[in-house]
Amino acid sequence: MVTMPKVIEIRTPGRGFTNITSQVQAELSGSGLCHLFLQHTSASLILTENASPEVRTDLETLIGRAAPDGDPAYLHDDEGPDDMAAHFRTLLAGHELSLPMSDGRLMLGTWQGVFLWEHRAHPHRRRIVITQLPERQ
Amino acid sequence: MVTMPKVIEIRTPGRGFTNITSQVQAELSGSGLCHLFLQHTSASLILTENASPEVRTDLETLIGRAAPDGDPAYLHDDEGPDDMAAHFRTLLAGHELSLPMSDGRLMLGTWQGVFLWEHRAHPHRRRIVITQLPERQ
Amino acid sequence: MVTMPKVIEIRTPGRGFTNITSQVQAELSGSGLCHLFLQHTSASLILTENASPEVRTDLETLIGRAAPDGDPAYLHDDEGPDDMAAHFRTLLAGHELSLPMSDGRLMLGTWQGVFLWEHRAHPHRRRIVITQLPERQ
Numbered sequence: 001m002v003t004m005p006k007v008i009e010i011r012t013p014g015r016g017f018t019n020i021t022s023q024v025q026a027e028l029s030g031s032g033l034c035h036l037f038l039q040h041t042s043a044s045l046i047l048t049e050n051a052s053p054e055v056r057t058d059l060e061t062l063i064g065r066a067a068p069d070g071d072p073a074y075l076h077d078d079e080g081p082d083d084m085a086a087h088f089r090t091l092l093a094g095h096e097l098s099l100p101m102s103d104g105r106l107m108l109g110t111w112q113g114v115f116l117w118e119h120r121a122h123p124h125r126r127r128i129v130i131t132q133l134p135e136r137q
Numbered sequence: 138m139v140t141m142p143k144v145i146e147i148r149t150p151g152r153g154f155t156n157i158t159s160q161v162q163a164e165l166s167g168s169g170l171c172h173l174f175l176q177h178t179s180a181s182l183i184l185t186e187n188a189s190p191e192v193r194t195d196l197e198t199l200i201g202r203a204a205p206d207g208d209p210a211y212l213h214d215d216e217g218p219d220d221m222a223a224h225f226r227t228l229l230a231g232h233e234l235s236l237p238m239s240d241g242r243l244m245l246g247t248w249q250g251v252f253l254w255e256h257r258a259h260p261h262r263r264r265i266v267i268t269q270l271p272e273r274q
Numbered sequence: 275m276v277t278m279p280k281v282i283e284i285r286t287p288g289r290g291f292t293n294i295t296s297q298v299q300a301e302l303s304g305s306g307l308c309h310l311f312l313q314h315t316s317a318s319l320i321l322t323e324n325a326s327p328e329v330r331t332d333l334e335t336l337i338g339r340a341a342p343d344g345d346p347a348y349l350h351d352d353e354g355p356d357d358m359a360a361h362f363r364t365l366l367a368g369h370e371l372s373l374p375m376s377d378g379r380l381m382l383g384t385w386q387g388v389f390l391w392e393h394r395a396h397p398h399r400r401r402i403v404i405t406q407l408p409e410r411q
Contacts, residue, residue: 005305005374005381005409030410031142033172033268035307037374039383041323047232048224049178054213055224061210062225066203066340073335075328087322087329088336091367093228095321098235098372100142100174100266107142107266109176129374129381131307134410135142136167136271168279170309170405184369185361186315191349192361198347199362203340230365235372237279237311237403244279244403246313272279273304273408 006130012043012118015082017056021106021114024130029104032135036097036114039127042086043118044093050113059117063089069121079120086119093117101132143267149180149255152219154193158243158251161267166241169272173234173251176264179223180255181230187250200226206258216257223256230254238269280404286317286392289356291330295380295388298404303378306409310371310388313401316360317392318367324387337363343395360393367391375406 006027012018028034038045049055067088070081077083097114100107108114116126143164149155165171175182186192204225207218214220234251237244245251253263280301286292302308312319323329341362344355351357371388374381382388390400 005376032410033270035372035374037372037381039381039386041321041383041385046228047178048228052213052215055221058211058213058221059225059228062204062208063228067336071336074332076326076332078326084329084332088333091320091322091333091337094231094368096372098172098174098233100172100268102142107174107176109178109264111178112176127383131374132410133270133307133407136169136269170407183365184315185365189350189352192358195348195350195358196362196365199341199345200365231368235309235311235370237309237405239279244311244313246315246401248315249313270407273306273406 008128008130010116010126010128012116012124012126014123015118015121018116019050019113020116024114025106027130028101028132030132031102033133034099034101035131035133037129038095039129041090042120043116043126044090044095045097046093046115046117047097047112048115049111051111063092066092082121089119145265145267147253147263147265149253149261149263151260152255152258155253156187156250157253161251162243164267165238165269167269168239170270171236171238172268172270174266175232176266178227179257180253180263181227181232182234183230183252183254184234184249185252186248188248200229203229219258226256282402282404284390284400284402286390286398286400288397289392289395292390293324293387294390298388299380301404302375302406304406305376307407308373308375309405309407311403312369313403315364316394317390317400318364318369319371320367320389320391321371321386322389323385325385337366340366356395363393
C-alpha cells in the first residue's frame with residue numbers, strides 16, 4: 001500500500017506570522033512524532049512564544065537586520081527587494097518542525113506556538129506536508 | 138496502548154553550554170532516529186565541536202551580535218534585557234535535534250557533541266522530550 | 275536484527291554549494307520520511323532555491339556578514355581564519371534535513387533543491403547518514 005502524507009494549504013496575508021497550532025493539532029492522532037515540511041524557500045515554520053505579539057514584532061526587527069530587503073549587494077532580485085531577503089530568512093529561521101505527540105496531542109511547552117512566517121511582502125498560498133511517525137514500541 | 142515519550146530535565150547554570158551527550162546516550166536503545174525536543178523558546182539544543190571550549194566562547198560572541206541583550210529597538214522586555222535576545226537566539230540556533238543511532242549508539246561525527254545552550258542569564262530547569270523512531274525494515 | 279543506516283560520502287571543492295538532490299533521491303524507496311544527517315560541524319545540509327545560482331552567491335554574502343572569516347574577536351583559529359566562521363555558519367544554516375517522500379520520491383516544492391554547503395575554504399570529504407522512517411499506517 002502506498003500511503004500519502006497529508007498536505008494542508010495556508011493563505012498568508014503577506015509578511016508576518018500566522019499561528020497554525022490548532023490547524024496542525026486537528027490533523028493528528030496517535031503518539032510519536034509529527035513532521036511539518038514547508039514546500040517553499042521563502043517562508044518559514046517556527047516555534048516561538050505564543051503569548052506576546054511584541055515578541056513577533058521584535059523577531060521581524062532582528063531578522064530584518066540579518067536579511068535586509070533590497071540590499072545593494074544582492075545579485076538576485078528577480079521578484080523585488082524582498083525576494084533574496086526571503087530566501088536568507090528561510091535559511092535562518094527554517095522550513096520544517098518535528099513535534100512530539102502523545103495520544104494525538106502535541107507535547108508543546110506552555111509558551112510554544114507553531115507559526116507560519118511569511119517572508120515575502122505579498123500574500124501567498126503555502127503548502128505544508130504533514131507526516132506522522134510512530135514511536136518505537 | 139498509549140506510549141509516552143521520555144522527558145528528561147536539565148538544570149542550567151544561566152547562559153552557557155551544557156554537554157548532554159552522555160545523558161542522552163544513556164536513554165537510548167535500538168536503531169533508527171532519536172529526536173530531542175526542547176519545550177522552551179529561550180534555550181537551544183545544538184550540535185557543535187566538542188573539543189575546544191573556545192569554539193563555544195566564540196559562538197556566544199557571534200550570536201550576541203545577531204541577538205544583542207537590551208537592544209533599544211525591543212518592544213518585549215518583560216523579563217529583562219536578555220528576554221527578547223533569548224527568543225531570537227533560539228530561533229537562530231534551534232530547539233530540536235534528530236540523531237541517527239545504530240544498535241543504541243548515537244552515530245555522531247568525531248567532533249560532534251550534543252549541547253543544551255541556555256540563552257537566559259539566570260539558571261533554569263529545561264525539559265527535553267526524547268522520542269525514538271524505528272528505521273524502515 | 276541490527277539495521278544500519280546508509281552513509282554516503284561527498285567530496286567538496288572547498289567553500290560553496292553542491293546540489294545533491296539526485297544523489298539522495300537514488301538511495302530512497304517507500305513512503306514516510308528521509309532524514310539526512312551530516313557528521314560534521316563545519317558544513318551544512320540545506321534546502322534552497324534550485325534555479326538561480328545568484329541566490330547561492332547572495333547566501334554566501336549574507337552568511338559571511340554574520341560569520342566573518344578571521345574576525346579579530348575569535349579565540350579559536352587553530353585551522354585558519356575560516357575555522358570558527360565555519361562552525362557558526364553550520365549553527366545558522368543547519369546540519370540535517372528531514373524530507374517527506376511518497377512511493378520513493380522526495381516531496382519537494384518546485385523550487386527546492388538539496389545542497390551540501392561546504393563552509394571550509396579547502397576541499398573536504400563529508401559523510402551523510404541517511405535514515406528512512408516509515409509513516410504510521
